[in-house]
Amino acid sequence: MELDSSNQDKNSRSCDCIKAIPGKFKAKVVEFTEKTKKIGQDDPRRIAHSAKVGLALTLVSFFYYFRPLYDGFGQAGMWAILTVVVVFEYTVGGTLLKCFNRGFATLLAGALGIGAEYLATLCGEKGEPVLLGILVFILATTSTFMRFFPSIKRRYDYGVLIFILTFSLVAVSGFRVDQIIQLAHQRLSTILIGAATCIVISIFICPVWAGQDLHNLASANIEKLASFLQVFGDEGSVVASKDVESILQGYKTVLNAKATEESLANFACWEPCHGRFKFHHPWKQYLKIGVLVRECACHIEALSGYRNSKPQVPSEFSIKIHQLCVKISLESGKSLNDLAAAIKNMVHPCATETHIKNSIAAANELKSILESSSSLAKPDLQEIMPALVVASILIDIIKCIEKISESIHELSGKAHFKNNANSTITPEKQQQKQWLHRGIVKPINDANCDHVAIEILGTCEDNSSEK
Amino acid sequence: MELDSSNQDKNSRSCDCIKAIPGKFKAKVVEFTEKTKKIGQDDPRRIAHSAKVGLALTLVSFFYYFRPLYDGFGQAGMWAILTVVVVFEYTVGGTLLKCFNRGFATLLAGALGIGAEYLATLCGEKGEPVLLGILVFILATTSTFMRFFPSIKRRYDYGVLIFILTFSLVAVSGFRVDQIIQLAHQRLSTILIGAATCIVISIFICPVWAGQDLHNLASANIEKLASFLQVFGDEGSVVASKDVESILQGYKTVLNAKATEESLANFACWEPCHGRFKFHHPWKQYLKIGVLVRECACHIEALSGYRNSKPQVPSEFSIKIHQLCVKISLESGKSLNDLAAAIKNMVHPCATETHIKNSIAAANELKSILESSSSLAKPDLQEIMPALVVASILIDIIKCIEKISESIHELSGKAHFKNNANSTITPEKQQQKQWLHRGIVKPINDANCDHVAIEILGTCEDNSSEK
Numbered sequence: 049m050e051l052d053s054s055n056q057d058k059n060s061r062s063c064d065c066i067k068a069i070p071g072k073f074k075a076k077v078v079e080f081t082e083k084t085k086k087i088g089q090d091d092p093r094r095i096a097h098s099a100k101v102g103l104a105l106t107l108v109s110f111f112y113y114f115r116p117l118y119d120g121f122g123q124a125g126m127w128a129i130l131t132v133v134v135v136f137e138y139t140v141g142g143t144l145l146k147c148f149n150r151g152f153a154t155l156l157a158g159a160l161g162i163g164a165e166y167l168a169t170l171c172g173e174k175g176e177p178v179l180l181g182i183l184v185f186i187l188a189t190t191s192t193f194m195r196f197f198p199s200i201k202r203r204y205d206y207g208v209l210i211f212i213l214t215f216s217l218v219a220v221s222g223f224r225v226d227q228i229i230q231l232a233h234q235r236l237s238t239i240l241i242g243a244a245t246c247i248v249i250s251i252f253i254c255p256v257w258a259g260q261d262l263h264n265l266a267s268a269n270i271e272k273l274a275s276f277l278q279v280f281g282d283e284g285s286v287v288a289s290k291d292v293e294s295i296l297q298g299y300k301t302v303l304n305a306k307a308t309e310e311s312l313a314n315f316a317c318w319e320p321c322h323g324r325f326k327f328h329h330p331w332k333q334y335l336k337i338g339v340l341v342r343e344c345a346c347h348i349e350a351l352s353g354y355r356n357s358k359p360q361v362p363s364e365f366s367i368k369i370h371q372l373c374v375k376i377s378l379e380s381g382k383s384l385n386d387l388a389a390a391i392k393n394m395v396h397p398c399a400t401e402t403h404i405k406n407s408i409a410a411a412n413e414l415k416s417i418l419e420s421s422s423s424l425a426k427p428d429l430q431e432i433m434p435a436l437v438v439a440s441i442l443i444d445i446i447k448c449i450e451k452i453s454e455s456i457h458e459l460s461g462k463a464h465f466k467n468n469a470n471s472t473i474t475p476e477k478q479q480q481k482q483w484l485h486r487g488i489v490k491p492i493n494d495a496n497c498d499h500v501a502i503e504i505l506g507t508c509e510d511n512s513s514e515k
Numbered sequence: 516m517e518l519d520s521s522n523q524d525k526n527s528r529s530c531d532c533i534k535a536i537p538g539k540f541k542a543k544v545v546e547f548t549e550k551t552k553k554i555g556q557d558d559p560r561r562i563a564h565s566a567k568v569g570l571a572l573t574l575v576s577f578f579y580y581f582r583p584l585y586d587g588f589g590q591a592g593m594w595a596i597l598t599v600v601v602v603f604e605y606t607v608g609g610t611l612l613k614c615f616n617r618g619f620a621t622l623l624a625g626a627l628g629i630g631a632e633y634l635a636t637l638c639g640e641k642g643e644p645v646l647l648g649i650l651v652f653i654l655a656t657t658s659t660f661m662r663f664f665p666s667i668k669r670r671y672d673y674g675v676l677i678f679i680l681t682f683s684l685v686a687v688s689g690f691r692v693d694q695i696i697q698l699a700h701q702r703l704s705t706i707l708i709g710a711a712t713c714i715v716i717s718i719f720i721c722p723v724w725a726g727q728d729l730h731n732l733a734s735a736n737i738e739k740l741a742s743f744l745q746v747f748g749d750e751g752s753v754v755a756s757k758d759v760e761s762i763l764q765g766y767k768t769v770l771n772a773k774a775t776e777e778s779l780a781n782f783a784c785w786e787p788c789h790g791r792f793k794f795h796h797p798w799k800q801y802l803k804i805g806v807l808v809r810e811c812a813c814h815i816e817a818l819s820g821y822r823n824s825k826p827q828v829p830s831e832f833s834i835k836i837h838q839l840c841v842k843i844s845l846e847s848g849k850s851l852n853d854l855a856a857a858i859k860n861m862v863h864p865c866a867t868e869t870h871i872k873n874s875i876a877a878a879n880e881l882k883s884i885l886e887s888s889s890s891l892a893k894p895d896l897q898e899i900m901p902a903l904v905v906a907s908i909l910i911d912i913i914k915c916i917e918k919i920s921e922s923i924h925e926l927s928g929k930a931h932f933k934n935n936a937n938s939t940i941t942p943e944k945q946q947q948k949q950w951l952h953r954g955i956v957k958p959i960n961d962a963n964c965d966h967v968a969i970e971i972l973g974t975c976e977d978n979s980s981e982k
Contacts, residue, residue, distance in 0.1 A: 094660065098656045102654075110648070185569040188569040212572070216576055347817055349814075418897040436900055440901070
């Protein structure tokens with residue numbers, strides 16, 4: 049019996065070994081599937097984009113495949129496939145920019161190439177390759193150097209590449225000029241077919257607008273900072289602890305958003321009007337907002353080290369400072385939230401001012417407490433130092449938020465955001481409103497702040513309309 | 516006379532108008548020339564790179580041009596030009612990665628394409644285009660989706676593109692299989708010629724190594740932070756005011772270095788050993804250092820708001836705090852400078868520890884002053900608040916520098932940096948050195964600090980060698 053069982057053991061062990069390999073493989077497959085699923089779920093438009101590329105390529109490859117078309121276009125049909133593969137980008141703007149680059153560069157380089165070829169034939173059989181070699185060298189060298197210009201790199205990098213390629217191909221092809229013109233005609237028409245297919249599919253089937261993405265990104269980034277400040281002030285009493293961590297890490301992605309923002313803004317300029325965006329939507333303004341938001345995120349990074357820095361046995365004084373910090377943090381969060389919502393819904397930010405005023409009022413209160421600190425018996429500086437630092441960083445953050453708010457007001461003006469309730473504010477009304485704010489509106493500390501602020505604005509509106 | 520002069524006036528004015536256009540044009544040309552000059556001067560390797568691309572293209576175009584070669588390779592010669600244009604990158608690593616991508620993707624897609632073509636011919640004349648269409652759609656869709664995987668996007672984006680292109684071209688070409696094999700042979704050999712030309716020129720003529728660039732960038736970024744801290748502590752007494760501004764803005768470029776660092780690290784993995792770098796140089800470690808350096812730059816951003824925040828009539832207490840802050844700032848700057856130099860010269864950082872210890876000692880002194888603050892009569896909190904905030908941020912920066920130092924020590928270990936004077940430290944000696952540091956070395960405040968620190972290390976070394 050014992051022998052038997054040991055044999056069984058051995059067997060099962062060797063079975064395990066054999067099973068181990070497919071087991072590992074299975075684990076890999078499962079991991080891969082999960083990853084794929086996550087990427088698809090994170091942004092389902094990715095699946096649509098992949099299918100769109102497949103569709104464009106299948107359509108274009110029929111030009112190449114079917115004999116009647118094939119005979120018409122010859123080998124040039126492959127340029128349609130090449131165009132689709134290289135030009136089809138994720139966003140509409142990206143696709144349009146690449147199509148423009150490709151078309152313009154091909155035309156320019158083709159013309160120059162034919163000129164070079166013609167010039168070279170004048171130099172006799174021996175001079176021809178030498179002159180062509182020199183021309184190719186000069187053009188390739190200067191064009192490559194052009195790619196180091198930041199402004200060209202950003203927009204026309206692909207165009208310069210195609211320019212070098214086409215010029216070299218045309219100049220060196222060794223055909224006679226009349227042949228070249230026929231070839232150029234074929235090639236251009238196939239490139240046009242490829243580009244047109246891409247543009248039509250890109251715009252009319254589940255379009256991904258770079259402008260819309262940039263708009264959403266700006267709003268989402270501000271929202272992330274707002275959430276941080278609200279959780280930081282709130283001390284995690286409302287949100288589940290798991291979510292708290294992800295919210296507190298959210299600002300880190302904001303710090304690295306520069307490259308994405310710039311490329312989206314670059315593409316967005318090329319897009320036709322879509323959805324709520326007019327043709328001359330001020331896309332550059334989003335970049336300005338982005339710079340300020342990242343600056344704010346940097347202050348938040350400095351702040352993030354001071355979470356849970358409350359002293360164990362706080363003095364009355366430090367409790368007071370702490371309370372004011374909480375208030376500034378919450379109000380700042382609310383103002384950022386309002387700004388994010390204003391961008392999202394494309395309405396003029398209205399409650400922001402109130403929240404910023406509330407946080408400034410809290411900051412002033414803090415300052416006056418510090419001024420009167422001489423009345424304190426013995427302030428333990430080491431105990432209150434973290435609170436002071438938090439207060440100081442929060443005051444910096446208020447300044448940042450004021451700048452962000454200003455910048456978003458500018459965007460609102462340029463892009464004609466709707467004016468929500470108070471849509472017809474004349475300068476007089478504006479002044480009256482400011483007066484109301486200055487005189488009547490006291491900094492509000494409770495959770496109904498949003499509501500109260502809107503009420504006041506409403507009153508202001510009613511008053512003025514009565515007038 | 517008057518009439519004459521007014522006539523002259525008119526003439527000269529109209530002349531001005533005519534001159535204005537060439538004047539504007541001239542200004543544009545001058546501006547462009549200056550820009551070009553600046554880009555060339557900033558990094559003269561750019562000019563060399565441009566000439567290298569020109570050279571490679573001229574060489575390869577001769578394959579296409581000269582009849583004997585042309586007859587051998589046929590139209591496939593154009594693939595050599597295409598390869599050079601697309602594959603030749605600024606750095607050696609970038610070129611190698613693209614060559615690998617192109618070669619591998621072409622082989623794989625070519626084989627699959629031939630398989631698909633063979634499969635399709637089995638389906639009869641009517642089934643063939645349908646099956647091929649379906650296959651192209653499925654492959655293009657899945658491959659495009661693959662490009663959304665961050666790991667694939669980072670390294671193999673170009674490969675996937677070439678894979679889709681080659682598969683579509685081969686599968687759809689409509690040739691018979693034996694024709695395809697001959698075509699594939701021609702095309703592969705021309706691609707190989709193009710790629711080989713690029714690799715040889717890229718490596719042997721003024722090579723630009725991504726690894727070297729990454730190494731220099733890491734060192735330069737740390738140096739920028741060091742300069743900031745030293746100017747911040749020094750209060751601009753030594754450096755000219757114009758330079759001060761550029762130094763104080765330097766940390767901002769550090770904040771945005773992530774993308775550059777990642778792409779350089781990605782390319783560096785592909786480079787053969789060069790200069791002082793072995794084949795398995797720990798390039799990934801530079802990314803870890805980069806993350807910590809950016810974190811430190813964020814704290815410096817928070818600090819930058821507090822320059823010139825010294826109170827007008829400082830109390831004795833705030834002068835004391837200020838002095839300690841200056842000391843921490845200078846010592847932190849020195850330690851970062853030492854770390855930057857260690858990377859630059861590939862030697863084990865030796866003086867860093869001393870400087871970090873000095874700044875920690877100053878921070879501790881600061882803490883003890885704050886603890887004993889209760890003995891103060893009436894501290895004006897508002898007056899000392901900026902100083903306290905600066906102190907607190909500086910303490911955060913010390914923590915950051917400790918982490919950076921640790922990470923660079925790790926790099927030094929992995930990359931076998933030279934050990935400078937104390938190259939043979941045994942664990943016992945290390946302990947002795949630590950003991951010496953703890954016991955004898957007092958935090959040093961004067962400008963000879965570097966010198967003193969090295970002296971002590973020297974003594975330690977001598978002692979142990981006597982033993």
